[in-house]
Amino acid sequence: MTDVSRLPGSAHHHWQWQLRAACRDLGPGRFYHPAGERGEDREERDAAAKRVCSGCPVRAACLDHALRTREPYGVWGGLTEEERHDRLARARNSRARAGRRV
Structure with missing residues (x-):
């Protein structure tokens, strides 16, 4: 489940970027894998989602949102959940290594 405590709030300007997203009218099926999807099917779905993201004018804002809120599922800003986790x-x-050097 997404940690809603990290969401920026209901102010309209926080969400305006979504109005310009390339995926806006495509539905979630391309960006979220069905339960149990693995292997080549999942790789193909992820690749199709990333192609949409590659030309998106708000890709950076989308990825920033996903990283900041720790979106646990789907392709956001051109990265899968595993890629965002990594x-x-x-x-x-x-940051931990930098802290040890201080």
């Missing part, structure tokens, strides 16, 4: 883990490790 990015967050690398950032944590980098």
